[in-house]
Amino acid sequence: MNYNQLFEQIRNKRSFLCTGLDSELEKLPKHLLKLKSPVFEFNKQIIDATARYSVAYKPNLAFYESLGIEGWQALEDTVGYIRSKYPEIFIIADAKRGDIGNTSKLYAKTFFESMDFDAVTVAPYMGEDSVTPFLTYTDKWVILLALTSNKGADDFQYYTENNTRLFEHVLKKSQDWADKNAMMYVVGATRAEMLTDIRKIVPDHFLLVPGVGAQGGSLQEVAKYGMNEKCGLLVNSSRAIIFADDTENFAEIAAVKAKEVQQEMEELLKDKGII
Amino acid sequence: MNYNQLFEQIRNKRSFLCTGLDSELEKLPKHLLKLKSPVFEFNKQIIDATARYSVAYKPNLAFYESLGIEGWQALEDTVGYIRSKYPEIFIIADAKRGDIGNTSKLYAKTFFESMDFDAVTVAPYMGEDSVTPFLTYTDKWVILLALTSNKGADDFQYYTENNTRLFEHVLKKSQDWADKNAMMYVVGATRAEMLTDIRKIVPDHFLLVPGVGAQGGSLQEVAKYGMNEKCGLLVNSSRAIIFADDTENFAEIAAVKAKEVQQEMEELLKDKGII
Numbered sequence: 001m002n003y004n005q006l007f008e009q010i011r012n013k014r015s016f017l018c019t020g021l022d023s024e025l026e027k028l029p030k031h032l033l034k035l036k037s038p039v040f041e042f043n044k045q046i047i048d049a050t051a052r053y054s055v056a057y058k059p060n061l062a063f064y065e066s067l068g069i070e071g072w073q074a075l076e077d078t079v080g081y082i083r084s085k086y087p088e089i090f091i092i093a094d095a096k097r098g099d100i101g102n103t104s105k106l107y108a109k110t111f112f113e114s115m116d117f118d119a120v121t122v123a124p125y126m127g128e129d130s131v132t133p134f135l136t137y138t139d140k141w142v143i144l145l146a147l148t149s150n151k152g153a154d155d156f157q158y159y160t161e162n163n164t165r166l167f168e169h170v171l172k173k174s175q176d177w178a179d180k181n182a183m184m185y186v187v188g189a190t191r192a193e194m195l196t197d198i199r200k201i202v203p204d205h206f207l208l209v210p211g212v213g214a215q216g217g218s219l220q221e222v223a224k225y226g227m228n229e230k231c232g233l234l235v236n237s238s239r240a241i242i243f244a245d246d247t248e249n250f251a252e253i254a255a256v257k258a259k260e261v262q263q264e265m266e267e268l269l270k271d272k273g274i275i
Numbered sequence: 276m277n278y279n280q281l282f283e284q285i286r287n288k289r290s291f292l293c294t295g296l297d298s299e300l301e302k303l304p305k306h307l308l309k310l311k312s313p314v315f316e317f318n319k320q321i322i323d324a325t326a327r328y329s330v331a332y333k334p335n336l337a338f339y340e341s342l343g344i345e346g347w348q349a350l351e352d353t354v355g356y357i358r359s360k361y362p363e364i365f366i367i368a369d370a371k372r373g374d375i376g377n378t379s380k381l382y383a384k385t386f387f388e389s390m391d392f393d394a395v396t397v398a399p400y401m402g403e404d405s406v407t408p409f410l411t412y413t414d415k416w417v418i419l420l421a422l423t424s425n426k427g428a429d430d431f432q433y434y435t436e437n438n439t440r441l442f443e444h445v446l447k448k449s450q451d452w453a454d455k456n457a458m459m460y461v462v463g464a465t466r467a468e469m470l471t472d473i474r475k476i477v478p479d480h481f482l483l484v485p486g487v488g489a490q491g492g493s494l495q496e497v498a499k500y501g502m503n504e505k506c507g508l509l510v511n512s513s514r515a516i517i518f519a520d521d522t523e524n525f526a527e528i529a530a531v532k533a534k535e536v537q538q539e540m541e542e543l544l545k546d547k548g549i550i
Contacts, residue, residue: 024381062374062381068389069347076343098398099337099371100425100490106299106337114343123373123398125420127427145400150375152402155448160436173430215375 001090001118002139003181006206007230009055009088011275014266016231018056018092018208019258020238021046021078024063029246039067039074042250044081046242049255053262056090056234057082058208079115090118090234092143092208098123098130105133112137119143121186121208124170128177135178142183146170147198149188149211171201180205187226189217189235195225206232212261213240219261223268231274237261276365276393277414278456281481282505284330284363286550289541291506293331293367293483294533295513296321296353299338304521314342314349317525319356321517324530328537331365331509332357333483354390365393365509367418367483373398373405380408387412394418396461396483399445403452410453417458421445422473424463424486446476455480462501464492464510470500481507487536488515494536498543506549512536 010016023039023046032038047057059078064071082089093111097120098104111117112134119141122131134142147157147167159166171185180202187198189211198207207226211217212235219235226233241261245253269275285291298314298321307313322332334353339346357364368386372395373379379397386392387409394416397406409417422432422442434441446460455477462473464486473482482501486492487510494510501508516536520528544550 022378060374060378062372062378062385066381066385066389068351068385069344072344072347094374096374096398096401097337097371099335099369100423103297103335103337106341110337110341110343114341123371123400125398125400125431126371126423126425127430127432129425129427131427148375148401150401150404152404152406155402156400156441156445157402159434159441159444161434166431166434166441169434170431 006055006090009090010231010269013052013055013262014269014275015053015055015262016233016235016265016269017054017258017261018058018234018236019046019050019054019241020094020210020236021057021059021242022063022238023059023242025067027243027246029248029250031248037070037074037077039064039071040077043074043078045251046254047082047086049251050241050258051086051089053255053258054089056092058092058094058236060094076115079117083116091116093117093120096121096123096145098126100126101129101133104130108134108137112140119184121145124174131174132177135182140182142178143208144170144174144183144185146185147187147191147194149190149215149217153188153191168197168201171198184208186210189222190215192218192221192225195222199226199228203228204230204232206234208234208236210236213237219264219268227268227272229274231269235265281330281365284365285506288328288330288537289544289550290328290330290537291508291510291540292329292533292536293333293509293511294321294325294329294516295369295485295511296332296334296517297338297513298334298517300342302518302521304523304525306523312345312349312352314339314346315352318349318353320526321529322357322361324526325516325533326361326364328530328533329364331367333367333369333511335369351390354392358391366391368392368395371396371398371420373401375401376404376408379405383409383412387415394459396420399449406449407452410457415457417453418483419445419449419458419460421460422462422466422469424465424490424492428463428466443472443476446473459483461485464497465490467492467496467500470497474501474503478503479505479507481509483509483511485511488512494539494543502543502547504549506544510540
């Protein structure tokens with residue numbers, strides 16, 4: 001999917017919601033556990049209930065890998081299901097990978113060929129040759145970690161050389177590798193006040209913003225400081241939507257929660273004159 | 276496995292070789308491809324041929340994930356095979372993971388519970404709460420990326436605040452989270468001259484050193500600048516051993532190559548008075 005197609009989907013759905021499929025087995029509604037593939041069944045129902053409000057889905061690999069082979073099967077089935085039933089949707093592998101060149105190349109093959117993800121999150125620590133193998137695919141994206149939503153972000157991401165913090169250096173340096181048509185950045189919603197500084201460096205890029213919902217970030221603030229003329233935001237919510245209810249009504253309640261977020265996003269898009 | 280058990284194994288085998296199981300399907304000897312599980316079959320033969328010279332094995336996850344479910348099966352089978360047949364050997368998941376706390380916890384479960392790895396490589400960018408979930412297991416290890424062997428290491432790892440480079444800050448800061456009994460560091464052999472500076476910060480820790488062999492690092496230099504009284508080194512070689520030959524004799528040739536490295540290591544251990 002390319003930049004304009006993503007923007008058009010945002011306008012059509014009046015939403016910039018990315019629903020995080022952090023489908024941890026132990027948190028699933030109990031009635032699903034007797035099924036053969038509880039995680040895939042859960043995802044399918046969540047997706048059917050929330051696809052009209054979501055422009056992107058983001059399974060985090062940890063929740064699938066922890067189940068071994070069954071988890072990988074559920075992941076492959078989930079991506080295939082979205083791709084076939086909702087082809088307009090942007091699918092993100094939240095994998096935070098990054099390794100030496102010949103190894104990153106294999107990770108890219110995993111996510112972009114073996115599975116048909118649109119994007120993969122990548123950790124920047126190992127630098128250019130750990131990132132560029134993901135950039136050789138047309139209309140596929142790297143979403144590079146810049147400023148993350150967790151407390152530990154303080155440990156290294158604010159490290160400062162010549163008045164430039166490491167996350168700002170990551171934003172600057174990585175523009176040598178790809179432009180806004182192939183690169184996005186992770187910026188945590190819990191750091192919304194930093195979005196002003198970040199937009200000075202990457203005014204046009206899309207930002208993937210986790211941390212709204214269970215982690216406490218504010219959607220209003222993210223939009224205030226981070227939205228650009230093409231929206232430029234994918235705001236992720238995981239637990240607050242998918243685990244809002246653990247009864248047989250879980251999908252219905254997830255739809256209610258996703259719709260609430262979508263309606264708030266619709267207002268923000270209107271305020272900005274985008275729709 | 277604990278620190279002393281690892282040291283004893285090094286003395287017993289007169290080796291500090293970690294053999295990297297970067298078992299990329301396309302590089303396997305052709306006669307294996309007609310088998311049901313070519314990657315596992317390859318690993319099994321490599322392991323049987325090299326276990327007497329290796330104190331550790333290190334499968335890099337990328338090569339397994341790229342094969343989907345079959346790859347995960349091969350990985351699980353490989354770890355199970357080493358564990359049952361060579362229980363003295365240290366097994367490293369070269370996964371370079373790292374995510375927010377509740378997610379890293381699942382990755383830890385994957386590698387330390389679902390599979391019985393001794394250690395996992397972790398990327399430091401997201402800081403403390405991305406690393407500590409791996410540290411809650413007894414006699415299991417985090418191997419934190421410090422200074423990597425690839426060219427891209429220059430992009431961020433040398434970023435300098437108050438005369439301290441980022442990789443040095445990672446070494447210092449992470450000592451708040453664990454000591455030499457639960458933490459090791461990745462330091463590339465292509466940066467051997469930096470080992471002197473690194474040993475000033477972490478004199479007693481084990482270092483996992485990739486980059487000898489195909490990547491061009493020198494074992495002599497690594498030992499000269501990096502070895503301590505308890506050896507303190509696991510030097511990895513992957514392609515130069517496992518892909519030294521692609522005929523039906525591949526395992527025999529891998530043994531020859533591993534033995535060559537072991538014998539060089541034996542001399543270095545003797546020079547240091549460790550054996």
